Amino acid sequence: MDFLDVPTILQISAVFNLMAALAWLTLAQVFHIAPRAGRLMAGGHVLRFATQGYSDVMSAWPAALQQAVLELGLLGCILMLLLALRRMLLSRQRPRDLAWIGGLGAAGIAAGLAAGSAQAAELAGTVAVTLLGGLAVRAMLLGLRGQVAPVTAGFATLPFAMLALMAFVHSVELLLEPDWAGHAVRGDLPSPARAVLWYVVTFGITLSLIALMIWRVVARIQHLTYRDPLTGALNRRAFERALGDAQAQLLRGHGFALVMIDIDHFKRVNDQHGHAAGDAALRHCVGIWQAGLREVDCLGRLGGEEFCALLPLASPGDLAAAVAVAERLRADLQARPLPWENGLLPLSASFGVALPAAGDARGEVGLVRADAELYRAKAEGRNRVCAATHLQPAEVP
Known part of the structure; x- marks a missing residue:
């Protein structure tokens, strides 16, 4: 088809890159959605727009x-x-590998051009892109593993795999064919298939990153909906929902235990050290407790300094296992005081452990x-674990 000739495809791709750059910049600067990743994406599209079309502006250059x-x-x-992608995935990995590959690629390009070898320069850049x-x-x-369905992760990854494959094929x-190097400088147009593939890859990468941004926004909304904003523990509503689900599973033989937790003398911390210290103490306690719990366990903040942990049990009546977890959480908090104002602020908590009652839909x-x-x-002196050993999960008051 005439309208799909190579110059038209390149023009469409250039316009797409320009519009994508404007869209990402608007999201970052106006709506403050993933601002750092958005600015990186905008910069990437601008670079691609500026260098893609083999513009006549450069025709007179060496x-x-x-x-x-x-x-x-x-x-x-x-x-x-790639930097934008890692920010979208909230990766904590430092970009040292990117710096090494980018630096070596740029050095290889410069060395090849200095030696007068267009092949070496283009090969260095293509290997780095691969x-x-x-x-x-x-x-x-790695970033999507366990977060989305494998099929969804595969589709989101596909454009990046195509990019790596195309760069590898071009390296070969x-x-x-050493004469292939420098074709862009000579004004040679790519084949229609290559032009279309590059456009599809560019479009696919942009679409994947948009999907990641939406996923991140949705995850943030869910976090704000179900999490306590100060500590990151489940809020009361989310915990009650998890408790209701656990009660339904109890009828199928999947038991659990509840561990009520109250920070000892928390009002004294606020009165003597200020509310900032109180907030830091809450975050400190939750950080220790969450580190000591499994992924299947739930920790919720019911209000103030009161928390509750829901612990699924391998055996419905295994109260001893829940008591052991509570004792470990108690000991961990006692052993790790809160660093505060050039000193250490000791903290402790009291724990109450009990099994649920069958037939109690809301877990009350x-x-x-x-x-x-x-x-x-608390009555027996605080900083201890007490358990309702006389109550079994099958009992209903």
């Missing part, structure tokens, strides 16, 4: 300078996209039992 702009522009574009594409695939698979072309009976044991622990 060939070496033209190739340097094209190769370094593509390398910089991919680096920005490695960066592989890192992008790895980041996607450069090795087998179990909460009352655990709360009673919590008050017994």
